[in-house]
Amino acid sequence: MISLEDKKRITRIGTVFALLFPISFVLMPYLWMTLSSFATEKELFSNHVIPYALTFDHYHQLFTRTNFARQFLNSSIVAVAATLMCLVASTFAGYSLSRFRHRWNFERVMLIMYTIPPVLMVIPILLIFTRLHLTNTYFGLALGHSTFMLPFAALIMAAYFNNIPPALDEAAMVDGASRVGALIKVVLPMALPGIAATGVIIFANSWNDYLYAFTLISSREMQTLPVGVAELAEGQTLQWGMLMAAAAMITAPMLVFFLFIQRKLLAGFIFAVTGEK
Amino acid sequence: MAQVILKDVTKRFDRTEVVSNFGLHIKDKEFLILVGPSGCGKSTTLRMVAGLETVTKGEIYIGDRLVNNMPPKDRNLAMVFQNYALYPHKSVYQNMAFGLKMRKHPKSVIEERVRKQAKILEIEDFLDRRPDELSGGQRQRVALGRAIVREPDVFLLDEPLSNLDAKLRVHMRMELIRLHKRLETTMIYVTHDQVEAMTMGDRIVVMKDGLIHQEGTSLELFNQPKNLFVAGFIGSPTMNFIDCEIIRKNSSLYAMSKGMMLKIPPEKARAYDKYDKRNLVLGIRPQHFYSTDLFPGKIEGNTFKVVAEVIETLGSEIIIYLDVEGQIIVGNMSADTEVSPGQKFEIAVDMSKIHLFDPDSEEAIY
Numbered sequence: 066m067i068s069l070e071d072k073k074r075i076t077r078i079g080t081v082f083a084l085l086f087p088i089s090f091v092l093m094p095y096l097w098m099t100l101s102s103f104a105t106e107k108e109l110f111s112n113h114v115i116p117y118a119l120t121f122d123h124y125h126q127l128f129t130r131t132n133f134a135r136q137f138l139n140s141s142i143v144a145v146a147a148t149l150m151c152l153v154a155s156t157f158a159g160y161s162l163s164r165f166r167h168r169w170n171f172e173r174v175m176l177i178m179y180t181i182p183p184v185l186m187v188i189p190i191l192l193i194f195t196r197l198h199l200t201n202t203y204f205g206l207a208l209g210h211s212t213f214m215l216p217f218a219a220l221i222m223a224a225y226f227n228n229i230p231p232a233l234d235e236a237a238m239v240d241g242a243s244r245v246g247a248l249i250k251v252v253l254p255m256a257l258p259g260i261a262a263t264g265v266i267i268f269a270n271s272w273n274d275y276l277y278a279f280t281l282i283s284s285r286e287m288q289t290l291p292v293g294v295a296e297l298a299e300g301q302t303l304q305w306g307m308l309m310a311a312a313a314m315i316t317a318p319m320l321v322f323f324l325f326i327q328r329k330l331l332a333g334f335i336f337a338v339t340g341e342k
Numbered sequence: 343m344a345q346v347i348l349k350d351v352t353k354r355f356d357r358t359e360v361v362s363n364f365g366l367h368i369k370d371k372e373f374l375i376l377v378g379p380s381g382c383g384k385s386t387t388l389r390m391v392a393g394l395e396t397v398t399k400g401e402i403y404i405g406d407r408l409v410n411n412m413p414p415k416d417r418n419l420a421m422v423f424q425n426y427a428l429y430p431h432k433s434v435y436q437n438m439a440f441g442l443k444m445r446k447h448p449k450s451v452i453e454e455r456v457r458k459q460a461k462i463l464e465i466e467d468f469l470d471r472r473p474d475e476l477s478g479g480q481r482q483r484v485a486l487g488r489a490i491v492r493e494p495d496v497f498l499l500d501e502p503l504s505n506l507d508a509k510l511r512v513h514m515r516m517e518l519i520r521l522h523k524r525l526e527t528t529m530i531y532v533t534h535d536q537v538e539a540m541t542m543g544d545r546i547v548v549m550k551d552g553l554i555h556q557e558g559t560s561l562e563l564f565n566q567p568k569n570l571f572v573a574g575f576i577g578s579p580t581m582n583f584i585d586c587e588i589i590r591k592n593s594s595l596y597a598m599s600k601g602m603m604l605k606i607p608p609e610k611a612r613a614y615d616k617y618d619k620r621n622l623v624l625g626i627r628p629q630h631f632y633s634t635d636l637f638p639g640k641i642e643g644n645t646f647k648v649v650a651e652v653i654e655t656l657g658s659e660i661i662i663y664l665d666v667e668g669q670i671i672v673g674n675m676s677a678d679t680e681v682s683p684g685q686k687f688e689i690a691v692d693m694s695k696i697h698l699f700d701p702d703s704e705e706a707i708y
Contacts, residue, residue, distance in 0.1 A: 230425060232425055233427050235394050235414075235421070235423070236427040236428075236429075237444075238393075238415055239414045239415070239419060239498075240420075240441035240488070241445050243413065246444070251429055
């Protein structure tokens, strides 16, 4: 007879093993990428999994021989701008979806918009932006990113607001606030985890976007990271070491960011879906 | 302090009419109760007064100002919500101060008013806590405090006690009555609980399906319900409704139903004269049944035989379910009544307290 205590222990060990597989599956490429970025050119094509000699050469080359620093700056500006623009719009849109009766079912419209692949919209957006002289600008690219992130962000924010009782806005309005005042003074402070969670997703999408950045930006000066890194892989000879260093540099800020706020992020999503804290 | 006047107020959501031609004059300093089953439009009416719902048709006056198009913040009302609606990210003090801050009162005034009311409501020890660190009763007090410090013209209370447990509810009921006496401010109180309505209000308005069915004091509603709905809604346990036929025998009127033949007292008979041979609904409150053993002052024509089905003992009284030839009626009698389930016995009815209703119009006949 196995005691209940032992059974519990076995279950726990089993769970760890069950989790180990998907986690290593996900982490392997990152590990490979990081290790490769520090390996010498020679080591890259040897049989060693873990390089014997470490070098910062690839990183050095990345910053001296390519436009990487500028691209990093461009990406940061665009991602921050897209996040801010999209957050402001989606907060108001989400609040409106959550609190007002609409003659048309805007929620469904948003959902349909979300299912349209961004690639379908990129050409029309390019044509419009060309006329508005918005191509090759930070604002234009950030706006482009907002167009495909907005429906999703608004839906997430609406789900979040749905879990904040409308009686709170009403209490604030009876207490002397306007509708917007109630939103800013009472509802928004409560929605901060949701706003943070949505913001991170928008930021990550803008940061990672290749398609819009490639289409809307033609000048080298304005290129963002994904486009710049892709160019590294376009020549006759692939510079694997530098490519890996660039990939690691792109991933690093997002990774650090996620590690810092993962708790808040999860809490934000759980509250949006279940309404539980 | 102000009166509230609703003139022919109608509220429609899409095509459903939730409140229809609601007309009411709420006097200054009155404690008015809106009571009715859920979905009767009582909360919507209150929310229209607060400005949280628009008015489809009609006019609402607070004091002598027409407020139809005035946003809630300018109406100088305070509202207490069913789930208290305390701001969870603010402390108790900040919750209570919020309304005053929005109205730009100086800090010293805010501080003084909040501390004073917190002391009266016995929540001064919790001023730094967050709402989620408080019990239900304490949250209720904070919600009340937040309304009181504003010193509004009118208090609106939307089922403020329904989230409390039974014992606390009875206690808060008494505190609210005292509060109204102390503040001398108009209060409009919405509830679905007829006991709350009966015990608290100066005047009670009974609503159903968006219409006012009756308004009056507790006793008026209890003793002279206007129709079947009010008769059934007010009073606990619910009034017994028995289908009966009015017949004349030896120049007296009788209400006859299965297993009972009850003589209508002569002073009441005049009103029912023209209903001879008609079918009516006889209404008898459970409190108006007596055991003939306990009260031997038995008058001919007001007793009938019953079988006790279920007996609920409440201490000072019993609630007893009685079978009258297949029809179940409920009696609320003295605990001294000696009866056990299955026992056959005779009970008497206080015939001066009976009600008769027209089954078609559902109106009471007096």
